[in-house]
Amino acid sequence: MTPTQTVPGGARELISFRVNAQEFCVDIMAVREIRGWTAATAVPQSPAFVRGVINLRGAVLPIVDLAARLGFESAEASDRHVIIVAQIGAQTVGLLVDAVSDILTVTDDVIQPTPDVASDTARTFVRGLLAIEGRMISLISLDRVLPSLELEAA
Amino acid sequence: MTMTVLTVDDSRTMREMLRLALAGEGYRVVQAEDGVHGLEVLANEDPTVIVTDINMPRMDGFAFIEEVRSDPRHRATPILVLTTESDAEKKARARMAGATGWIVKPFNPAKLVDAIRRVAA
Amino acid sequence: MDPLAAIRETFFQECEEQLAELEAGLLAMEEGDTDPETINAVFRAVHSIKGGAGAFSLEALIRFAHVFETAMDEMRSGRLAPSPDVLKTLLRAADVLADLVRAAHDGDPSDDARSAALVDELKALSPDAEDGEGGEEDWGDFEFTPVGAPDAAAPAGSGWRIAFKPRADLYAKANEAALVLRELGRLGEITVTLDAGALPLLPDLDPEAAYLAWTIDLAADVAETAVREVFEYVDGDCELDIRPLAAAGEPDSSEATPEAFAAAPTFDVAALIASVQSTAGGAASPDLPAQSPSADPSPTTPARKTEQAPAAAAAAGATIRVDLERVDRLIDLVGELVINQAMLSQRVMEAGFARASNVAMGLDELEQLTREIQDSVMAIRAQPVKSVFQRMPRLVREVAAMTGKPVRLITEGEGTEVDKTVIERLADPLTHMIRNAIDHGLESPEARAAAGKSAEGTVRLTAAHRSGRIVIEVADDGGGINRARVKAIAVERGLIAAEATLSDEEVDSLIFMPGFSTASEVSDISGRGVGMDVVRRSIQSLGGRISIASRPGLGSTFTMSLPLTLAVLDGMVVSVAGQTLVAPITAIVETLQPKPGDVHGLGGDARVIAIRDTYTPLIDVGLALGYRAESLPAGQGVALLIEGEGGARAAILVDAIQGQRQVVIKSLEANYGQVPGVAAATILGDGRVALILDIDTIVAVSRGADSTRAEKRKAAAG
Numbered sequence: 002m003t004p005t006q007t008v009p010g011g012a013r014e015l016i017s018f019r020v021n022a023q024e025f026c027v028d029i030m031a032v033r034e035i036r037g038w039t040a041a042t043a044v045p046q047s048p049a050f051v052r053g054v055i056n057l058r059g060a061v062l063p064i065v066d067l068a069a070r071l072g073f074e075s076a077e078a079s080d081r082h083v084i085i086v087a088q089i090g091a092q093t094v095g096l097l098v099d100a101v102s103d104i105l106t107v108t109d110d111v112i113q114p115t116p117d118v119a120s121d122t123a124r125t126f127v128r129g130l131l132a133i134e135g136r137m138i139s140l141i142s143l144d145r146v147l148p149s150l151e152l153e154a155a
Numbered sequence: 156m157t158m159t160v161l162t163v164d165d166s167r168t169m170r171e172m173l174r175l176a177l178a179g180e181g182y183r184v185v186q187a188e189d190g191v192h193g194l195e196v197l198a199n200e201d202p203t204v205i206v207t208d209i210n211m212p213r214m215d216g217f218a219f220i221e222e223v224r225s226d227p228r229h230r231a232t233p234i235l236v237l238t239t240e241s242d243a244e245k246k247a248r249a250r251m252a253g254a255t256g257w258i259v260k261p262f263n264p265a266k267l268v269d270a271i272r273r274v275a276a
Numbered sequence: 277m278d279p280l281a282a283i284r285e286t287f288f289q290e291c292e293e294q295l296a297e298l299e300a301g302l303l304a305m306e307e308g309d310t311d312p313e314t315i316n317a318v319f320r321a322v323h324s325i326k327g328g329a330g331a332f333s334l335e336a337l338i339r340f341a342h343v344f345e346t347a348m349d350e351m352r353s354g355r356l357a358p359s360p361d362v363l364k365t366l367l368r369a370a371d372v373l374a375d376l377v378r379a380a381h382d383g384d385p386s387d388d389a390r391s392a393a394l395v396d397e398l399k400a401l402s403p404d405a406e407d408g409e410g411g412e413e414d415w416g417d418f419e420f421t422p423v424g425a426p427d428a429a430a431p432a433g434s435g436w437r438i439a440f441k442p443r444a445d446l447y448a449k450a451n452e453a454a455l456v457l458r459e460l461g462r463l464g465e466i467t468v469t470l471d472a473g474a475l476p477l478l479p480d481l482d483p484e485a486a487y488l489a490w491t492i493d494l495a496a497d498v499a500e501t502a503v504r505e506v507f508e509y510v511d512g513d514c515e516l517d518i519r520p521l522a523a524a525g526e527p528d529s530s531e532a533t534p535e536a537f538a539a540a541p542t543f544d545v546a547a548l549i550a551s552v553q554s555t556a557g558g559a560a561s562p563d564l565p566a567q568s569p570s571a572d573p574s575p576t577t578p579a580r581k582t583e584q585a586p587a588a589a590a591a592a593g594a595t596i597r598v599d600l601e602r603v604d605r606l607i608d609l610v611g612e613l614v615i616n617q618a619m620l621s622q623r624v625m626e627a628g629f630a631r632a633s634n635v636a637m638g639l640d641e642l643e644q645l646t647r648e649i650q651d652s653v654m655a656i657r658a659q660p661v662k663s664v665f666q667r668m669p670r671l672v673r674e675v676a677a678m679t680g681k682p683v684r685l686i687t688e689g690e691g692t693e694v695d696k697t698v699i700e701r702l703a704d705p706l707t708h709m710i711r712n713a714i715d716h717g718l719e720s721p722e723a724r725a726a727a728g729k730s731a732e733g734t735v736r737l738t739a740a741h742r743s744g745r746i747v748i749e750v751a752d753d754g755g756g757i758n759r760a761r762v763k764a765i766a767v768e769r770g771l772i773a774a775e776a777t778l779s780d781e782e783v784d785s786l787i788f789m790p791g792f793s794t795a796s797e798v799s800d801i802s803g804r805g806v807g808m809d810v811v812r813r814s815i816q817s818l819g820g821r822i823s824i825a826s827r828p829g830l831g832s833t834f835t836m837s838l839p840l841t842l843a844v845l846d847g848m849v850v851s852v853a854g855q856t857l858v859a860p861i862t863a864i865v866e867t868l869q870p871k872p873g874d875v876h877g878l879g880g881d882a883r884v885i886a887i888r889d890t891y892t893p894l895i896d897v898g899l900a901l902g903y904r905a906e907s908l909p910a911g912q913g914v915a916l917l918i919e920g921e922g923g924a925r926a927a928i929l930v931d932a933i934q935g936q937r938q939v940v941i942k943s944l945e946a947n948y949g950q951v952p953g954v955a956a957a958t959i960l961g962d963g964r965v966a967l968i969l970d971i972d973t974i975v976a977v978s979r980g981a982d983s984t985r986a987e988k989r990k991a992a993a994g
Contacts, residue, residue, distance in 0.1 A: 042967065044954070045901035045953060045967075046901070046951060046953075053965075054957060054965045056959045056965050059608065059942070060946070060947065061944055061946070061947060061965055062947055091946075092947045092948075094947060168286050168287035168290050168327075169324075169327060171282075171286050172283055172331055175280070175283060210316075211320075212320065224448070224449075230450070232450055233450040233451070234450065250449065250512070254449060255449050255451050255509060256508070256509035260327055273459055273509065
């Protein structure tokens with residue numbers, strides 16, 4: 002099992018969002034902005050979860066369909082969808098999600114380790130679980146959502 | 156009133172060292188790349204002290220000092236010669252040209268500020 | 277960034293400039309330049325490197341630079357003649373110095389054996405030069421601050437009596453008696469007595485003369501050297517007598533005694549004394565108001581200084597240094613502006629404004645202005661190719677030494693400007709081409725002699741602007757391409773069919789083909805296993821082209837043509853399977869609409885198109901990029917005829933051409949990664965991203981995927 006990442010000391014803020022009726026969250030420090038869906042330009046020979054690239058104020062931003070990336074059925078993107086613009090290392094990436102739900106302030110001790118499950122997706126992306134008001138929210142790590150990093154890892 | 160120091164040196168590294176050492180002590184620093192440039196700067200500046208290198212292209216330190224000394228506006232401006240050459244001949248030539256004092260490179264900031272204090276009112 | 281680290285970077289940057297200057301100077305001297313200023317410039321370059329190295333305690337560099345400097349000093353003073361042998365040694369010393377600079381920069385260990393050998397050679401050049409051990413005495417006291425420091429050898433005493441009488445010279449050099457007294461005050465408590473006895477009456481007073489003398493009692497237990505140090509700058513411009521206070525005992529009637537104080541004439545010296553005493557012992561501060569008792573010939577106010585500061589900056593020279601990041605940011609922003617302007621134009625057109633309307637005309641002017649701003653901004657980042665050309669003489673020396681072929685390098689057009697981003701990526705291909713020219717192009721001295729040529733081969737490196745591009749040529753006067761051998765190798769490696777008939781140009785171009793490199797091609801010199809195909813690829817990745825022209829017995833010329841910038845590109849906007857793509861115009865020779873009868877299947881998916889009786893491979897872009905599974909039916913779409921590797925052509929098929937326009941190149945790699953067949957991205961007038969095609973890759977991949985490659989080559993060549 003992948004060891005859970007913990008940041009020493011204090012509370013941190015997480016941004017939670019819905020993908021395929023499940024709730025996920027990422028560290029708010031990684032999030033640059035949130036914007037509405039705009040049509041993307043298809044990129045040849047890209048993995049199915051890459052929706053293409055869009056223009057983000059002059060920069061070319063790849064859009065990762067998080068549903069497809071997390072192993073769900075990918076939905077037809079529409080105006081209702083949201084793009085979370087995240088900084089992953091030196092790269093800026095757009096994450097296509099269904100909706101942004103909340104900003105959570107939590108301390109590390111409420112993040113439970115991921116139970117040992119068989120799912121590759123869980124092992125690749127999920128870094129811990131939170132129980133907030135009866136909802137289960139998966140804390141995901143973004144460092145492997147990119148195809149280039151995925152290729153290196155393979 | 157902030158004191159202004161004019162530094163004349165063809166080495167950007169040295170100019171930056173000087174600027175760092177002097178700006179940290181609260182001096183305003185204006186820079187020139189050689190004697191000719193130094194004289195151009197002096198047309199519009201009235202520094203409290205001039206710090207100049209000797210071996211420079213276009214116009215060397217000796218000629219520069221002589222030019223400054225012959226200019227009524229700057230003849231009383233202290234000029235410190237900055238040079239790696241610590242030999243007596245260079246010093247003597249600089250003095251004959253009208254240098255007020257000298258700083259032997261490599262200097263440390265304390266030495267530099269000390270030398271300026273010694274000649275600047 | 278830590279300011280000292282920043283200066284360190286500046287130092288290394290400057291070292292590179294100085295090394296270039298050093299080499300240029302030595303090369304000029306080799307060509308017979310005897311201008312003393314050239315020698316002095318070389319001396320100065322070494323001297324500056326030594327100076328900076330001293331500040332950063334880079335010992336190996338200091339030591340070597342010192343020996344080098346000593347040799348240059350000998351030459352400067354005429355004791356060492358710049359003979360060809362001496363200059364060769366100095367050039368090699370310059371190479372070692374360059375290596376030491378780079379080693380110091382990267383923190384790598386330096387090649388001590390190599391530099392030690394040259395130190396010996398340099399010392400042998402100037403055996404009579406008085407020289408300490410690597411100049412330790414110059415540099416060892418870097419941290420030592422002697423001023424005012426107590427001296428261990430101080431004779432214990434209760435203080436010093438100092439008699440100090442400035443001469444006019446002291447004031448002429450802008451020294452100040454008052455400041456000397458203030459310095460003394462820093463050593464300890466002082467009692468100052470003024471002797472104004474020599475002062476004449478006002479009408480006789482010469483403002484330039486010196487009349488005053490002081491006797492100072494310093495009650496401090498300091499060494500005499502510390503006291504003398506205070507008078508360091510004025511020594512020789514004053515009468516000075518320093519003796520222990522105890523020994524001085526009762527004030528004697530020496531010349532320093534204020535004997536005629538009472539006879540002080542008719543003006544008030546009290547103010548002067550007060551001024552001296554208030555400054556004595558006062559802490560130095562740059563904010564201290566000027567207190568010089570001497571008359572300032574041009575009193576200035578702070579206000580005037582502030583006003584004049586910008587003027588001074590403007591007068592400070594015709595060039596300024598700007599952080600590259602700022603320029604890059606500006607170029608990005610102008611790129612945005614161009615895109616925005618295009619979007620605006622498109623929307624205005626969509627809104628149905630007439631071409632002649634005020635709005636449309638205003639937009640045309642805006643477009644014109646935007647274009648001009650873009651050109652001007654791009655010009656900021658343009659640099660002469662000199663910075664790359666400068667690295668070549670050393671390379672030539674090294675390769676010449678390794679191959680045993682004497683070579684003369686001639687460079688022209690060093691001032692030709694091109695975008696910095698292009699320059700940075702020019703060095704590698706150029707290095708390889710020059711190595712290649714010497715290693716393969718030039719014959720051995722014996723062979724040259726046999727052919728009636730001078731033993732010394734010539735490599736000519738030139739740069740020039742030609743129709744909006746930069747053209748760089750590397751020409752040698754060697755034997756030219758051995759076409760029979762090249763063809764034999766190509767057949768042997770399966771690159772062409774044995775019976776293929778190729779023109780001379782086509783044979784010459786074979787050396788650019790992947791897989792051509794011969795055993796000797798990957799010799800130590802020409803290149804770490806790198807063939808000309810890699811050179812061609814790296815030039816193509818810059819949007820450039822390379823070709824070769826060769827004449828048997830006379831030599832070969834490699835010509836590369838590159839865009840002036842990597843920031844913008846002239847593109848043909850095309851549609852493919854519902855996608856909008858951009859094809860670089862430089863790659864396109866012509867466009868044509870194929871008739872159904874022109875397109876022929878060639879087994880599998882491969883198709884060729886007949887263009888004026890020549891069969892050329894036809895590649896469907898939509899298929900190649902995976903936008904569709906089936907080729908466009910024959911007779912549909914538009915074919916773009918592409919000039920590939922020297923004469924060999926291909927045609928790529930798109931659905932339709934939308935138009936031509938200049939596009940701003942955006943990186944796809946920065947946030948995503950490399951995509952085969954895609955060179956970069958851009959943003960079009962509608963605000964959407966469009967991909968820029970990497971046509972060579974598309975062609976190469978289509979070829980590689982094809983099993984009937986040999987046949988196709990035959991078809992192409994036939």
